[in-house]
Amino acid sequence: MKKLLIKKVLIIIVIFFGAIILFGVGYDLFKDWSLKKEINSYPDYYKQLAEKCESNSGNIGPGCCISSVRDMVIGNYKLEPENGCPEGYQRNMLKCIGSYKWCEPIK
Numbered sequence: 001m002k003k004l005l006i007k008k009v010l011i012i013i014v015i016f017f018g019a020i021i022l023f024g025v026g027y028d029l030f031k032d033w034s035l036k037k038e039i040n041s042y043p044d045y046y047k048q049l050a051e052k053c054e055s056n057s058g059n060i061g062p063g064c065c066i067s068s069v070r071d072m073v074i075g076n077y078k079l080e081p082e083n084g085c086p087e088g089y090q091r092n093m094l095k096c097i098g099s100y101k102w103c104e105p106i107k
Contacts, residue, residue, distance in 0.1 A: 035066070046073045049100060064096035077102040 039050040046069055053065030071077070071094065080091050085103035093101045 039066075042069070042073055045078075049079070053098070062098070064094055064098040065100065067096075068094045068099040068102070072100065072102050075102075075104055077104050079103075 039047055042050060049072070050066055050069045053062040053069060071092075072079075077092070080101040080103050085091050088106055089103040090106050091101055092104050093099045
């Protein structure tokens with residue numbers, strides 16, 4: 001009787017942890033799919049920037065870089081040129097490692 005009870009408890013534990021693992025893997029797959037869908041909806045200029053985020057992120061991950069691209073898309077901002085932002089524009093960026101720097105109008 002005790003062996004049967006222990007077996008049932010072990011089966012429940014295995015099912016519980018299996019469900020947690022499947023949920024985690026499924027969430028990661030959904031997150032990746034969702035991000036790729038979002039990036040594909042961007043105009044080509046921003047799509048190329050986002051793709052560079054994924055390939056150049058190294059150990060820090062693409063999170064900050066992708067977030068900066070999102071902000072650039074929303075404001076229709078362009079990367080800051082090497083010689084700085086033109087007159088009437090100022091540099092902006094996110095305060096995290098990997099952010100792009102862009103120019104936006106001075107308000």
